[in-house]
Amino acid sequence: MARGIKDKVAILGMGCSKFGERWDSGAEELMLEAYKECLKDAGIDQNQLQAAWFSTAIDEVHVGKSGIPLSTTLRLPNIPVTHVENMCASGTEAFRGACYAVASGAADFALALGVEKLKDTGYGGLPGGRGGPLQALWNASGTAPGNFAQLATAYMTAHGVSGEDLKKAIGHVSWKSHQNGAKNPKAHLQKAVEMETILNAPMIASPLGLFDCCGVSDGAAAAIVTTPEIAKALGKKDIVSVKALQLSVSNGSESGHNSWDGSYFHTTRIASKKAYEEAGIKSPRDEVSMFEVHDCFSVTELVTMEDLHISETGKGWKDVLDGFYDADGKIPCQIDGGLKCFGHPIGASGLRMLYEMYLQIQGKAGARQLKNPRIGMTHNLGGAPRENISSVAIVGRYE
Amino acid sequence: MSISSLSAAQISALSVTAIQSLTATTLSSFASTQIAAISATGIGALSNTQVAALSTTQVKALTTTQIPNFSSEVSFSSPQLLALNQVQLGAFNSTLVANISSTAVAAFATTQIQAFTAANISALDETQAGALTATQISSLTTAQVAGLSATDIGGSLKAGTSALIAGLNASKDGAPSLVAAADKRMARVASANELNYGDGAAALLCGTENVIAKLVGHHSVSMDFVDHFRGEESEFDYGWEERWIRDEGYSKIVPPAIKAGLAACKLKGADITHFIMPSLMPAVPKLMAKMAGIGEGAVRDLLGASLGDTGAAHALVMLVDALESAKAGDKIMVVAFGQGVDILVFEVTAENAKLAKRKGLSGWMARRKEEKNYMKFLAFNDMLPIDKGMRAEFDKKTALSVLWRKRDMIYGLVGGKCKVCGTVQFPRSQVCVNPNCHAIDSQDPYAMAGLECAVMSFTADSLVYSPDPPGYYGMITFPEGGRFMADFTDSDKDQVKVGAKMRMTFRIRDNDTMRGGFKRYFWKAAPV
Numbered sequence: 001m002a003r004g005i006k007d008k009v010a011i012l013g014m015g016c017s018k019f020g021e022r023w024d025s026g027a028e029e030l031m032l033e034a035y036k037e038c039l040k041d042a043g044i045d046q047n048q049l050q051a052a053w054f055s056t057a058i059d060e061v062h063v064g065k066s067g068i069p070l071s072t073t074l075r076l077p078n079i080p081v082t083h084v085e086n087m088c089a090s091g092t093e094a095f096r097g098a099c100y101a102v103a104s105g106a107a108d109f110a111l112a113l114g115v116e117k118l119k120d121t122g123y124g125g126l127p128g129g130r131g132g133p134l135q136a137l138w139n140a141s142g143t144a145p146g147n148f149a150q151l152a153t154a155y156m157t158a159h160g161v162s163g164e165d166l167k168k169a170i171g172h173v174s175w176k177s178h179q180n181g182a183k184n185p186k187a188h189l190q191k192a193v194e195m196e197t198i199l200n201a202p203m204i205a206s207p208l209g210l211f212d213c214c215g216v217s218d219g220a221a222a223a224i225v226t227t228p229e230i231a232k233a234l235g236k237k238d239i240v241s242v243k244a245l246q247l248s249v250s251n252g253s254e255s256g257h258n259s260w261d262g263s264y265f266h267t268t269r270i271a272s273k274k275a276y277e278e279a280g281i282k283s284p285r286d287e288v289s290m291f292e293v294h295d296c297f298s299v300t301e302l303v304t305m306e307d308l309h310i311s312e313t314g315k316g317w318k319d320v321l322d323g324f325y326d327a328d329g330k331i332p333c334q335i336d337g338g339l340k341c342f343g344h345p346i347g348a349s350g351l352r353m354l355y356e357m358y359l360q361i362q363g364k365a366g367a368r369q370l371k372n373p374r375i376g377m378t379h380n381l382g383g384a385p386r387e388n389i390s391s392v393a394i395v396g397r398y399e
Numbered sequence: 400m401s402i403s404s405l406s407a408a409q410i411s412a413l414s415v416t417a418i419q420s421l422t423a424t425t426l427s428s429f430a431s432t433q434i435a436a437i438s439a440t441g442i443g444a445l446s447n448t449q450v451a452a453l454s455t456t457q458v459k460a461l462t463t464t465q466i467p468n469f470s471s472e473v474s475f476s477s478p479q480l481l482a483l484n485q486v487q488l489g490a491f492n493s494t495l496v497a498n499i500s501s502t503a504v505a506a507f508a509t510t511q512i513q514a515f516t517a518a519n520i521s522a523l524d525e526t527q528a529g530a531l532t533a534t535q536i537s538s539l540t541t542a543q544v545a546g547l548s549a550t551d552i553g554g555s556l557k558a559g560t561s562a563l564i565a566g567l568n569a570s571k572d573g574a575p576s577l578v579a580a581a582d583k584r585m586a587r588v589a590s591a592n593e594l595n596y597g598d599g600a601a602a603l604l605c606g607t608e609n610v611i612a613k614l615v616g617h618h619s620v621s622m623d624f625v626d627h628f629r630g631e632e633s634e635f636d637y638g639w640e641e642r643w644i645r646d647e648g649y650s651k652i653v654p655p656a657i658k659a660g661l662a663a664c665k666l667k668g669a670d671i672t673h674f675i676m677p678s679l680m681p682a683v684p685k686l687m688a689k690m691a692g693i694g695e696g697a698v699r700d701l702l703g704a705s706l707g708d709t710g711a712a713h714a715l716v717m718l719v720d721a722l723e724s725a726k727a728g729d730k731i732m733v734v735a736f737g738q739g740v741d742i743l744v745f746e747v748t749a750e751n752a753k754l755a756k757r758k759g760l761s762g763w764m765a766r767r768k769e770e771k772n773y774m775k776f777l778a779f780n781d782m783l784p785i786d787k788g789m790r791a792e793f794d795k796k797t798a799l800s801v802l803w804r805k806r807d808m809i810y811g812l813v814g815g816k817c818k819v820c821g822t823v824q825f826p827r828s829q830v831c832v833n834p835n836c837h838a839i840d841s842q843d844p845y846a847m848a849g850l851e852c853a854v855m856s857f858t859a860d861s862l863v864y865s866p867d868p869p870g871y872y873g874m875i876t877f878p879e880g881g882r883f884m885a886d887f888t889d890s891d892k893d894q895v896k897v898g899a900k901m902r903m904t905f906r907i908r909d910n911d912t913m914r915g916g917f918k919r920y921f922w923k924a925a926p927v
Contacts, residue, residue, distance in 0.1 A: 123789040125862055133798035137809050137908075138826075138921050140872040140884040143862045147884075150856035150873060157856075157897045205860040205869075255883070256824050256832035258876050262856045386874065386884065 004278040008103040009242040010231040010398060012224045013042025016355045019219035019343035020188040027056075027063045027117040028073045030220035034348070035074055035113060038222040042109075043234065046074070049224070050107035052081045053097035055090035055114035057346035057382075058127055062117060070113060087382025088294060089247065089391035090114060091221065091350025096245045096391070098225050108226055114352075115220035116345030125216060126346075145205040145213055147384035148297040152207050154262030154385075155303055159314035167207060169317035170298035171198045174211045176326050177295065177334045181341025183367040188217040188343030212298040217343025221351035223358075228398050238362045241398035243279035243375070246271040247391045255386040265381065267390035268307035272379070275392040276309070281375070285310050288394075289373035290360060291325070291333040292353035294381040295340050304379060305333065308392075327368070335360065335368050350391065353378035357395050407436035415444040423452035431460035442468040450475065455482035463490035474498035477506055485514035493522045501530035509538035510843050521546045525575050525608045534846035537811035556677075556737030558711040559601075563733075564741060566605045567614050575606035582710030585634045588782055592636060595679050597707020601715035601760075611754050612722060612731065612745035618660035621739035624648050641680060649683050650690075653740055657691040660732070660742035668692030671744075672729040673721045675699050677713040678736065687734070705764060714741075720760045725751060768889040779866055790864040795911040797919055807844060812903060812922045814881050815842030823847075823880030845881075847903065851927060852877045854899045859892060871895055875924050888923040900927040 015037030017030045025033070039046060054070035056062050063069035067081025084093040091114035098110035121127055126144055156166050175195050181187040193211065201210035231239050248271035254260040272284075281287045293308070295301035306316040310331065311324075319325065325333035336342050336356040339349060357376030359365040375396040382389035405413075410433050418441040426449055434457045442465045450473045458479045463486060471494045475483075480503045488511055496519045504527045512535045520543045523531075552562040559580035566578035581600035586592035626648050627638035638644075653676075661668060668688075674697040676684040681701055688698050699717055701708070709716050714735040721731055729747040734740060758766065770776065777783045807813040808826050815827025820836040823845050831838045857873025864870070871887035873895070887895060888906055901924040909919040 121789075125790075128790065128793055128863075133801045134805060136795075137797070137802060137805065137919060138883075140886045141863055141865075141870065141908075142858075142872055142884065143860055145862055146858045146860035146870070146872065149858035149860070153858070153873075153897055154856040202861075203859075204862055205858045208858075251834075252828075252832050253834045256828075256881070257822065257834060258880055258882055259834065262874060 005099060005103055005245050006243050006279055007228060007241045007398060009099040009225050010228040010236075011240045011242070011354070011358055011395065012044070012109070012226045012231055012234070012236065013038050013040070014221070014223045014351075014355045014358045015039070015041060016186060016221040016348075016352055017219050018186045019217045019345060019352070020215075021119050022117075022218035023119065025117075025218065026120075027069070027115050027220075030117065030218060030345075031070065031073050031113060031115050031222075034115070034220035034222040035111075038111075038113075038224055042224040044109060044224065047077050048109050049076065049079055049111050050109055051079055051098070051101045052076060052111040052113065053084055053094035053101075054081055055084045055094035055112070055347040055350075056116060057085055057087055057090045058116065058118070059085070063115075085347075086247075086389050086391070088296065088344075088346050088349060089380040089382040089389040090347045091352065092245075092354075092378065092380050092391040092393055093247070093350070094347075095223055095225075095351055095354060095393065096247070098223065099242055099245060102225050102227060108230055109224060110226075111222065111224050112351060113220065113222040114345075114348040114350065116347040117218050118216050118345060119218050142384075143205065144384070145208050145297060147386070148300055149205040149208045150262060151297075151303055151385045152299040155264075155299065158261050158263035161314075161317060163207060166299075166317060167199060169320045170208075170212055170302055171195055172320050173295065173298040173301050173325075174198050174340055177338045177340035178211075180327055180332075180335050180368060181337025184337050184342060185366075187337040187341050188215045188219075189337070189341040208297055208299065214296050214339035215341065215343045217345050219343055219345035219348050219352065221348040221355050223351055223354060231398075239398035240358050240361050240395050242393070243281075243396050244275040244392065244394040246275040246278065246393075247389065248274075249389050250383070250387045252387065260386075262385065264303055264313070265307045265385060265388065265390060267388055268304055268379065268381065268392075269309070271390045271392045272308045275377075275394055279375075279394045279396075281394070284308070284377075285331070287375055288331060288377050289375050290335055290357070290370060291331060291377050291379070292336065292338065292356055293333060293379040294349075295334055295338045296344060296381065298340070300381065301333065301338070304381070308377070308379060327370075332370055335365070335370060350378065350380045350393070353380070354393060354395060361395070361397055405433065407432055410436040411438045411441075413437070413441055415440060418444045419446070421449065423449060427452045427454060427457070429457060431456060434460040435462055435465075437465065439464060439468040442466075443470055445469065445473065447472045447474060453479065455479060458482050459484070459487075461487060463487065466490040466495070467492045469495060471498075474500070475503070477503040481506055481508070481511070483511070485510060488514040489516060491515065491519055493519060496522055497524065499527065501526050504530040505532055505535075507535065508843065509535055509845070512538055513540050513543070515543070517543050517545055520544075521574075524573075525606045528575065532849075534849065537807065537813055537846045537848070538844045553711065556711055557714070557735035557739065557741045558737075559713070559715045560733060560735035560741035560743060561619075563603065563605075563715060563743065564617050564619065566603070567617070567743075570605040570607065573607050575604055578603050578605060578715070580712040580715045582712045584636065584710050585780065585782075587635050588777065590635075592679075595703065595708050597702075597709050599706060599709030599716050600712050601719045603715060603718070609750050610748060611751040612725075612747050615666070615730070615744040615746050616660065616664035617741070617743040618656060618663050619739065619741045620652065620656050620659075622652060623738060624652060625738070645680060645683060645686075649678070649687060649736060653687050653734065653736060654690040656740040656742055657687065657693075657732070657734065660744060661691070664744045666730065666744065669694060670730050671697050671732045673697055673699055673725060673731040674734070675714060675717040675721060675731065676734040676736070677701065677708055677717060679708055684734075693732070702760075706760075716760060718745075722747070722751060723759050723761060727751065775867070788864060790862070793864070794913065795909040795919065796914065797909075797911060797917055809921055810905075811846060812848040813844045813846050816845040816880075817841045818843060821880075823877065825877075825881045825883050847877060847881060848905070848922060850877050850879060850903070852882075852901050852903070852924065854895060854897055854901060854924075855882065856897065857887070857895050859895075873924075875901055885922070885924045887925065889925040894926040901925060902927050
């Protein structure tokens with residue numbers, strides 16, 4: 001295996017805007033909100049930035065293409081800015097680009113910033129109709145909830161889980177995230193919700209009800225990365241370093257070949273395995289302190305915890321019901337509320353997850369602070385179960 | 400000296416008599432190189448019995464120089480034909496093609512069908528052409544269907560019968576014609592026509608061999624009698640008083656036409672077993688029959704209670720209905736009224752009973768999904784200014800260039816089958832989708848429209864725009880291989896389950912109302 005990214009890059013500073021229906025802000029204001037916090041936290045001058053990666057996912061309702069929107073909004077010193085888009089994994093992609101720039105020695109300080117302004121469409125949910133002129137002629141006219149609802153039907157079929165048991169388990173996933181989100185002042189949804197409310201909510205795409213779907217939010221998040229040596233030289237304590245960055249992209253076998261049964265994420269299994277190797281983690285269930293995973297839908301989180309090799313395949317729903325992933329469980333998952341409650345501004349989500357890991361490891365997570373976490377793992381899933389991008393990042397204390 | 404030890408040069412020098420004296424056993428002992436060495440004259444001298452003795456390996460050795468020289472009595476067997484490659488089939492002449500059995504035709508791989516010259520494809524006789532499977536037909540290349548002419552006929556309620564007359568006349572010389580008639584007429588809310596009209600279509604294949612109903616004769620009159628009209632700018636018909644249409648139109652125009660039609664066929668009214676005459680006035684066909692001396696029992700049901708009047712298609716729809724139960728020797732008279740009259744008289748043959756089972760009118764009526772909600776009827780027909788939501792506003796512009804480039808895939812549901820690993824896949828792509836194969840440029844076209852499939856996963860989506868919410872869709876898998884995320888239709892929550900069997904059906908997918916209504920069609924999955 002290649003030498004990998006482990007401990008070659010440190011997070012110097014991070015920032016995150018308040019997420020939510022930000023009727024007061026456009027993408028530009030959100031970028032600045034996250035950036036100001038990030039730059040201050042890093043403690044460097046803007047002119048020291050040598051490269052930037054900028055992530056957004058839905059150009060059609062957004063700032064447009066290229067690196068110009070970021071450079072112009074922040075008045076960056078004419079440095080390289082790369083615009084990245086990889087659906088819901090876009091934020092982690094921006095972070096990966098910045099980390100690789102630092103690890104290669106091409107830059108001492110690199111910025112990764114992700115933003116999404118979704119609440120200017122005039123309707124709920126995500127805009128549809130992307131994919132090009134050929135897709136428009138044949139691919140089923142589905143939505144995100146409709147695609148992920150099928151993960152639930154296929155999971156039940158593959159593992160013989162009853163509709164009632166699954167509904168309870170995915171209900172618990174959302175219940176737990178609402179409990180956590182209630183303690184996060186930057187979260188979109190900050191209200192704890194009763195299980196009964198969750199289970200009786202209107203159906204969006206069967207079997208997924210309203211509370212099985214994450215929020216559609218506006219927001220931005222940013223990171224400035226450097227080498228651990230520079231971070232130390234700048235007097236930083238409690239340094240958080242990058243342990244692994246992995247990405248796995250579908251090649252059409254799930255969507256086009258009958259070997260996949262629809263009940264799991266092929267790419268996540270691959271990306272996480274590589275990430276554990278890169279980070280030197282032998283037993284993830286014992287070594288990872290906390291997770292922020294892509295809970296675009298409750299069932300996505302449940303299945304993802306199996307594909308990250310934490311829960312046994314087909315048994316994840318039992319771990320969920322046992323409270324294994326609750327705030328007081330063995331490995332808390334979505335301690336900041338997750339996509340479900342913190343919100344899901346697509347281009348920012350990967351960086352928002354890393355922001356929470358960064359705060360937790362440094363002991364700065366306020367009311368939701370976990371006890372002494374060492375290793376945090378984030379996961380994004382762009383696309384649909386049948387065709388997707390799975391990105392995984394592991395960060396931890398630099399020792 | 401044994402024949403089997405002859406060199407290639409010696410084989411090519413064999414005389415016609417020597418070739419003709421070869422026994423089947425001797426011939427079948429030839430090596431491939433020896434077969435390939437037989438001279439053109441020698442090939443021409445082979446009898447059908449000798450050719451039948453050739454193994455598939457030997458047949459594979461035949462050269463393109465040899466193939467056109469086979470004598471006209473030679474007919475290859477199915478296994479022999481299937482062993483031939485594209486280059487060899489491309490060398491077939493019309494005689495060899497004419498001798499291919501319909502069983503062998505149906506067994507050809509799509510690549511083999513595509514190997515025939517356009518001339519050979521048009522030379523297939525009716526039985527051979529009729530044996531082509533849907534998969535094979537959809538794999539025909541642009542060059543192979545180049546000789547096909549298509550004519551649109553419209554503008555009158557007798558457009559269907561006029562097309563049928565044209566099709567029957569065009570097929571007299573042996574080349575089959577397909578006649579299809581369809582109509583979907585809009586009617587104002589709460590109008591009588593809303594009750595009377597139905598949407599429907601019928602198709603008939605005209606030719607000279609194995610006919611199920613023989614045309615006895617036909618007769619037409621043309622008159623500019625305008626009983627109703629639909630202006631270019633209008634969605635709806637506008638009709639004159641029914642009593643006037645009955646007395647001055649039907650009663651004065653139709654009986655003389657029937658009389659002339661019967662005379663042309665040398666028949667009397669009493670000879671007619673089935674009298675087909677669409678009309679919105681149920682008493683009129685009975686009156687016309689009576690005036691022509693046709694028995695009241697012969698007058699066919701207008702299908703008004705079950706289907707409605709399908710306009711320009713209705714005479715043909717009723718003809719299909721009659722043929723489903725007609726017996727050999729029955730005489731069918733078809734009368735269509737509209738700016739004149741078309742009269743056709745058929746005699747049902749014994750072939751009708753032998754016709755392979757098809758859906759027909761009764762089959763389609765049985766397959767229907769009934770909708771009793773009148774509001775839905777209005778909404779589906781765009782008769783109500785309903786709020787479709789912003790998700791209905793997504794642009795439905797169709798890239799016509801893409802549609803043309805991918806017409807096999809979109810209109811034919813033609814996927815691919817990998818020559819290396821055998822995996823069937825949709826869409827057909829340049830790199831095989833099988834994770835253990837990934838061969839490049841390895842796929843033959845593979846038509847999937849006629850295949851059954853099964854639901855792997857599904858949902859009922861209340862967020863997506865659907866004219867009939869919730870939108871049902873899911874991953875369907877074909878047992879042969881291949882899968883894709885498909886929209887479902889004619890489905891409800893009791894029918895859609897994991898593992899449920901589905902069939903593919905060609906439906907409207909989108910309507911580009913922003914640009915005047917270009918309709919996108921594609922295949923949807925419906926419960927079997």
